[in-house]
Every structure is written in structure tokens, then in C-alpha cells.
Amino acid sequence: MDSTHILGGFLNHLTDERRLAEKTVAAYRTDISGFFAFLTEHNGRAPTLPSLAALSPRDFRAYLAYRRSGDMPLGSKSIARLLSALRTFYHYLDERHGVSNSTLNLISAPRRGRSLPKPLSVDGAKTLLEEAANDPDMTPWVAARDTAILTLLYGAGLRISEALSICGHDIPLGAALTLTGKGGKQRRIPILPVIRDSVADYMRLCPYVIDESDPVFRGVRGGVLQPAIIQRRMQHLRSVLGLPDTATPHALRHSFATHLLAGGGDLRAIQDLLGHASLSTTQIYAEVDASRLMAVHAKAHPRG
CATH class of the missing domain: 1.10.150.130 (Tyrosine recombinase, N-terminal domain)
Structure with missing residues (x-):
């Protein structure tokens, strides 16, 4: 043959x-x-x-x-x-x-290097949240909704599914929020005043009645908000601001962890905040920070 x-x-x-x-x-x-x-x-x-x-x-x-x-x-x-x-x-x-x-x-398959998360810079994250809040083309309550969600992702390190799971009984947000993440694992997350204020602004402007058992974040017709809406919103924002394609909703969670670590945060505490089952999963953010420092050093070094 x-x-x-x-x-x-x-x-x-x-x-x-x-x-x-x-x-x-x-x-x-x-x-x-x-x-x-x-x-x-x-x-x-x-x-x-x-x-x-x-x-x-x-x-x-x-x-x-x-x-x-x-x-x-x-x-x-x-x-x-x-x-x-x-x-x-x-x-x-x-x-x-x-x-x-x-x-x-x-014959063994080649080992694939672990790709590092790609967080936004501190200034990039701040600019993105400001643009989301002040977009003149958005209905005010929708702009407030999107800003509240993005602030939860960056300010508390939530996954988008976790932010959208917040219900009426969680409102008004207090100093901490208990959430159930991947694998049914519960964790308690500190909620910064800026996050509480952002969610309160949304609740004040939202035109729909939200019962205790209802998800807080609603679509424009009152239905449960889908993650794809926030993903498209991020796509629009990064286009307006000239951010890379890696600037996704999940990148805000990466940014939360990376910026905390760069500011002296304890790796095991960050593990608890993110809800990672293993510390090795969280350690990748140490690699991100080391990679960033090496890039800064190479750029600034007189013989670089």
C-alpha cells in the first residue's frame, strides 16, 4: 500500500x-x-x-x-x-x-513554559476605571454598573463570575464580603471604601428593584447580567485607551495580586484573598513582579 x-x-x-x-x-x-x-x-x-x-x-x-x-x-x-x-x-x-x-x-512532548499573567500597570488600571465611570456615551446607571464590577475585580481580586454572584442580601457592602469561589471554596474578602462607594453609586442609579435573593448586577432589560457584556466593555475600553489585547476582565484580578505583592503584600495572604488552593498557583505573581523588575533594571542600567 x-x-x-x-x-x-x-x-x-x-x-x-x-x-x-x-x-x-x-x-x-x-x-x-x-x-x-x-x-x-x-x-x-x-x-x-x-x-x-x-x-x-x-x-x-x-x-x-x-x-x-x-x-x-x-x-x-x-x-x-x-x-x-x-x-x-x-x-x-x-x-x-x-x-x-x-x-x-x-518520544516525550516538549515542556511548555508557564506563561506569566499580564497585569495592567497601576496607572493603566486607574485610567481604565476612570474611563469606565466617565464615558459620555453610556447611560449613567450602566456606566456605574460597569465601573462597580471592574472596581470589584481590581480592588478585591474577584473573578468576574464571583462579582456577578453578589446578591441583594450582600448589599450594602460592609467591610468584608464572604464569597464562594471555584470548587465551592468560601473566602472572606476585605472590601475597600472605594469599592463600597462604587457599588453604592450603582445601586442608587439602578432602575430595577433587586430582592435579597436576586443578583445585584442587571442587564439593560433587567435580566441577569452575562459575563460577555463586561468582556465586551473591556474590549471597548482597551480600544479607546490603546491598551493591549491582554487587558481583559481577568487581567484586573492579575493586577490586584501583582500590585499587592509589589507593595509588600504577603504571598500567603494574597493566596487567601484570591482563593487559590495551592500556594504554587499564587507564586506565579512573584515571577511577574521579578520579571517586571528585571525589565526596569535592563532599561535603566547604563550598560543596558
């Missing part, structure tokens, strides 16, 4: 039997046909079922190295996806043609 029939049978299997989406099948076609093209060049002949079974770890590593350093080099994430495609392909060969190659299991 030649390589064209091998690839065609695999793609038919994905389409007709596994019923994968057209784009997914196209991605597999690109991956496996690229693999075949490499093998043809690498071995001097097109792959066959016996030659696919006989490939060594060195052959697979040579292919991955080629994809890392070719005209369009792939990063670690793409290499890991490519390796997954090869394993899916060989699983098909084993089931359909009795062709196996256990050496593929010896």
Missing part, C-alpha cells in the same frame, strides 16, 4: 467513522502529509506500512527537530500537538493494519 492510500484511509477513518470536524481533519491531513514528505526526503523513498513500522526514535526526533528549525519553525505547543497527531495516526495503523511502532512512546 503506497503513502497516498495510507493517508487517504486515515482521513476517511477520521471523517466517516470518528466524524471529526472538517477543520480538524484538514489539520490531520497537513500534519501527516508533512510527516510523509519528510520521510520521503529523509529515507530517499515514500513511506510504506513496513517502513512506518520500522521507524526508530532517531527518525521521529529528526522529524520533530526539522519542524522546530524549518522555514516556519513550530513552538513547543505546536510540536506537542504534532506529536499527538502522530500517535493518533499510529493508533489507526495498529487497529486497521496491524502496524505498530512502540518507539513512538519513547
Whole structure:
């Protein structure tokens, strides 16, 4: 069986039997046909079922190295996806043609570096909240609503789902607020006066009656506010202010933690405020702060 029939049978299997989406099948076609093209060049002949079974770890590593350093080099994430495609392909060969190659299991996916959160600067967060509060194109009560939510994200480190879960029985906000976060974990969060004032402004302007069991934050027609509305609001604000695409609602939570740490906050206390189950999750903000300090140092250093 030649390589064209091998690839065609695999793609038919994905389409007709596994019923994968057209784009997914196209991605597999690109991956496996690229693999075949490499093998043809690498071995001097097109792959066959016996030659696919006989490939060594060195052959697979040579292919991955080629994809890392070719005209369009792939990063670690793409290499890991490519390796997954090869394993899916060989699983098909084993089931359909009795062709196996256990050496593929010896190839490990590259370790992916942990991406650091991208907080706003202190000035950037302040400017964003001011713009949200003073946007002349927004209905006053809607502007107050959005400002209150964004202030909760930045001033208390809430997730957007947690801010939108605040109900009438929590109002007026006191000096602290008890919330249930991920995994049903409860935590008590200090509420700054600026947050209390912002939420009080919204409640004063909100045209809807909110009962004790009702979510506080309402849509323009009175229904429960959806997270997508605040996400779109952030998209508009970052466009107006020229902020990067990383300036999302969740970036305000990142900013809360990073700015607290930079101001001398205790890492374990920040863990409790964020509701992280593990301190290692919170420690990433120490890496953010160290990265920021190194960037400042490099910029200011006379020999930088």
C-alpha cells in the first residue's frame, strides 16, 4: 500500500467513522502529509506500512527537530500537538493494519513554559476605571454598573463570575464580603471604601428593584447580567485607551495580586484573598513582579 492510500484511509477513518470536524481533519491531513514528505526526503523513498513500522526514535526526533528549525519553525505547543497527531495516526495503523511502532512512546512532548499573567500597570488600571465611570456615551446607571464590577475585580481580586454572584442580601457592602469561589471554596474578602462607594453609586442609579435573593448586577432589560457584556466593555475600553489585547476582565484580578505583592503584600495572604488552593498557583505573581523588575533594571542600567 503506497503513502497516498495510507493517508487517504486515515482521513476517511477520521471523517466517516470518528466524524471529526472538517477543520480538524484538514489539520490531520497537513500534519501527516508533512510527516510523509519528510520521510520521503529523509529515507530517499515514500513511506510504506513496513517502513512506518520500522521507524526508530532517531527518525521521529529528526522529524520533530526539522519542524522546530524549518522555514516556519513550530513552538513547543505546536510540536506537542504534532506529536499527538502522530500517535493518533499510529493508533489507526495498529487497529486497521496491524502496524505498530512502540518507539513512538519513547518520544516525550516538549515542556511548555508557564506563561506569566499580564497585569495592567497601576496607572493603566486607574485610567481604565476612570474611563469606565466617565464615558459620555453610556447611560449613567450602566456606566456605574460597569465601573462597580471592574472596581470589584481590581480592588478585591474577584473573578468576574464571583462579582456577578453578589446578591441583594450582600448589599450594602460592609467591610468584608464572604464569597464562594471555584470548587465551592468560601473566602472572606476585605472590601475597600472605594469599592463600597462604587457599588453604592450603582445601586442608587439602578432602575430595577433587586430582592435579597436576586443578583445585584442587571442587564439593560433587567435580566441577569452575562459575563460577555463586561468582556465586551473591556474590549471597548482597551480600544479607546490603546491598551493591549491582554487587558481583559481577568487581567484586573492579575493586577490586584501583582500590585499587592509589589507593595509588600504577603504571598500567603494574597493566596487567601484570591482563593487559590495551592500556594504554587499564587507564586506565579512573584515571577511577574521579578520579571517586571528585571525589565526596569535592563532599561535603566547604563550598560543596558
